[in-house]
Amino acid sequence: MIFRRRLNTVTADEFARLYEQHLDAVFSYCLFQVADRQLAEDLTADTFEQVWRDRRRYNPEQAGFTTWLFAIARHRIIDNQRQQGRRTHLSLDGQHKDETPLPEEQVAREGQFTCLRDLIRALPDEHQELVALKFGAGLSNRRMAEILNKNESAIGSAIYRIMQKLRQQWEVENVSSHEA
Amino acid sequence: MSHHTKLESGGFRQQAVEEIVAELHLENDELVRVLVGLRPSPSQALRQRVRAITDMEQAKEMEKAGEPRRERILPLLPRLVLRASVVTAILLVAVFLLIAAVPSVRATFGRIMQQRFGLVLVEPVLETTSAIEPEANSEVLTEVKVIPPISLEEAQAQVPFTIPMPAILPEGFELWAARVGTGPHGESMDEDGNRIVTVPPIAVILHFKPDEDNQGRYHPEATLGLDIMDRIGLSGGYTAPAGSEQEVDVNGNSAVFVKGAWIRPDENKPPSPDNLIWDDAYDAAMLSWEANGLTYILSGSHLGLSQEDYIRIAESVR
Numbered sequence: 299m300i301f302r303r304r305l306n307t308v309t310a311d312e313f314a315r316l317y318e319q320h321l322d323a324v325f326s327y328c329l330f331q332v333a334d335r336q337l338a339e340d341l342t343a344d345t346f347e348q349v350w351r352d353r354r355r356y357n358p359e360q361a362g363f364t365t366w367l368f369a370i371a372r373h374r375i376i377d378n379q380r381q382q383g384r385r386t387h388l389s390l391d392g393q394h395k396d397e398t399p400l401p402e403e404q405v406a407r408e409g410q411f412t413c414l415r416d417l418i419r420a421l422p423d424e425h426q427e428l429v430a431l432k433f434g435a436g437l438s439n440r441r442m443a444e445i446l447n448k449n450e451s452a453i454g455s456a457i458y459r460i461m462q463k464l465r466q467q468w469e470v471e472n473v474s475s476h477e478a
Numbered sequence: 479m480s481h482h483t484k485l486e487s488g489g490f491r492q493q494a495v496e497e498i499v500a501e502l503h504l505e506n507d508e509l510v511r512v513l514v515g516l517r518p519s520p521s522q523a524l525r526q527r528v529r530a531i532t533d534m535e536q537a538k539e540m541e542k543a544g545e546p547r548r549e550r551i552l553p554l555l556p557r558l559v560l561r562a563s564v565v566t567a568i569l570l571v572a573v574f575l576l577i578a579a580v581p582s583v584r585a586t587f588g589r590i591m592q593q594r595f596g597l598v599l600v601e602p603v604l605e606t607t608s609a610i611e612p613e614a615n616s617e618v619l620t621e622v623k624v625i626p627p628i629s630l631e632e633a634q635a636q637v638p639f640t641i642p643m644p645a646i647l648p649e650g651f652e653l654w655a656a657r658v659g660t661g662p663h664g665e666s667m668d669e670d671g672n673r674i675v676t677v678p679p680i681a682v683i684l685h686f687k688p689d690e691d692n693q694g695r696y697h698p699e700a701t702l703g704l705d706i707m708d709r710i711g712l713s714g715g716y717t718a719p720a721g722s723e724q725e726v727d728v729n730g731n732s733a734v735f736v737k738g739a740w741i742r743p744d745e746n747k748p749p750s751p752d753n754l755i756w757d758d759a760y761d762a763a764m765l766s767w768e769a770n771g772l773t774y775i776l777s778g779s780h781l782g783l784s785q786e787d788y789i790r791i792a793e794s795v796r
Binding site: 314316317318319320321322323325326329330335338339342343346347350351355363364414415429432433434435436437438439454457458461464465468 | 490491492493494497498501502503504506509510512513514516517518519520521523524525527528529531690691
């Protein structure tokens with residue numbers, strides 16, 4: 299008979315607190331990735347369900363909770379994209395569908411959002427994922443490196459290049475739209 | 479360090495614009511502001527949906543832990559009669575009272591030879607007299623009131639002592655549920671007609687089962703229980719035939735180990751004095767001892783554990 303030390307257990311209350319802390323980021327990450335608000339909600343809920351189901355497999359010595367959580371969300375998204383047979387792209391369509399009318403200044407920003415959305419759509423898939431993790435989820439480069447199993451400085455460099463590219467295109471687009 | 483501390487107790491927070499700008503060494507933050515502005519807010523419906531996950535899952539687990547309920551306890555009784563930890567504290571306490579106080583019930587289990595650490599050692603051969611109605615005995619045996627399973631934290635809040643836990647468990651086992659119970663105050667008369675009021679002990683029953691990843695490696699009914707009563711010198715308790723016990727040692731304290739279980743020769747009949755025999759080859763065992771003012775009964779079934787294994791678990795209880 300083999301014995302091991304008793305597992306510590308994480309209570310439902312502790313998980314509930316963690317959910318509250320991470321919900322916005324996970325949902326934002328999903329929506330940045332899949333472009334569909336309802337699908338993003340489903341993926342977010344699926345992610346947290348899996349986290350709860352697999353909580354005993356989680357080893358805090360191996361990874362931080364945030365890393366583990368986003369790794370699960372990422373796999374959920376990848377699985378969904380495989381099922382869909384194609385990769386969807388960032389979209390703000392419908393983002394405010396169920397919201398009350400936006401304030402005037404936000405309406406003005408919608409033009410910027412729409413422009414940026416198209417620019418991000420044109421990025422390679424892996425760059426879109428970096429944008430989703432960085433700006434959607436709001437993760438640090440270090441956390442992103444853990445999730446993507448890459449070097450932290452490589453992540454920083456990649457995002458810096460993406461930002462340069464986006465800024466150039468965005469400024470061109472902004473100038474064009476203002477001239478128009 | 480608590481698990482919660484490991485789980486980033488400082489709290490997770492999405493990076494703000496300033497943090498991103500600093501991290502990426504950017505000179506212009508306007509684009510970052512627009513990108514961060516793209517972050518959507520989850521709907522209230524999603525918040526409720528996610529919040530409900532732990533509630534629902536916890537409820538499911540509690541429901542699972544609550545099994546076997548009354549209808550399932552009855553078929554299990556032949557094998558687990560007065561031994562299994564899944565039978566509630568109420569049953570335990572009721573048995574304490576009934577065995578000691580009611581002659582017919584005492585006769586049901588044979589003459590009490592010895593009582594130690596919450597165990598009642600009876601004559602190996604059950605007495606069955608014409609005065610005992612099998613139906614009545616069945617009624618006694620099935621007088622089970624299921625106490626709902628609760629979390630360890632909830633159990634702790636209900637008892638005046640720190641609930642000890644085993645630090646060692648069979649591989650893949652975890653705490654599945656806890657129960658807290660006590661019986662009604664009992665009244666009886668002794669042979670001289672004196673009124674005896676019995677104050678039942680508070681009992682905590684900890685129920686351990688294989689976790690989801692390890693259920694396949696154990697017998698479906700594999701279970702481990704630890705009953706903890708808030709007093710020593712208990713009379714009454716789980717019954718076993720006198721002679722089945724072995725004197726052992728748990729951390730220097732005298733303890734009693736019993737291997738086997740009551741089984742029902744005729745599976746189609748309810749448990750009764752005519753239909754219960756002790757099977758010492760059955761894969762089940764009890765280990766009982768007293769320490770620090772508490773009485774412990776560690777019981778397991780279908781685990782393939784040796785006597786040394788049970789003692790090792792018992793000695794890890796802190």
